[in-house]
Amino acid sequence: GEDVEQSLFLSVREGDSSVINCTYTDSSSTYLYWYKQEPGAGLQLLTYIFSNMDMKQDQRLTVLLNKKDKHLSLRIADTQTGDSAIYFCAEMWPGGYNKLIFGAGTRLAVHP
């Protein structure tokens, strides 16, 4: 079945690293994504990883993919108050049409 799961809430201190975790069910997914949503706004594509990769780094963001365990994580280094938002994990449905299956989102709260 189609299911992407994330923990609902994460609280970190400013300057620390944040790690947001996600598990997905379809091992044949080709791409996995991380989106960020600020209050009342649309989704902003942060990064994505192709299924044949283990890791992708983009400035403060590091994505790790464990395909065997179907586990995806997003690490944000030096977390800032501006990183406070909801982070969505999504997998591309292998059936085509660029259909994305989203998790429920992890709310990241950054405190001083």
Add this chain to the structure above:
Amino acid sequence: DGGITQSPKYLFRKEGQNVTLSCEQNLNHDAMYWYRQDPGQGLRLIYYSQIVNDFQKGDIAEGYSVSREKKESFPLTVTSAQKNPTAFYLCASSIEPTGMVHEQYFGPGTRLTVT
């Protein structure tokens, strides 16, 4: 400035009325999508369109209708048959519906409240 616009940002309607949400993109993208977001849930796909004059149902199409008469526009009508229409609606687009260029870009959303 290229992007996706959705209007209005907030929309209020009485139960039993149809309402149309606007989505326009000037990115020259072929594919467009409508998602619904409910509190504490991920986005769910309502309809998608790969090309002008063509569209397909997503996972929760009942009570909704769309049209794709122009490449840049993909309006969504929430009909009175939709049992629980109050939600945040997000439109997205991608350069092509399948293939190597796969990223979807989202508009700012429309919050619909039906009472």
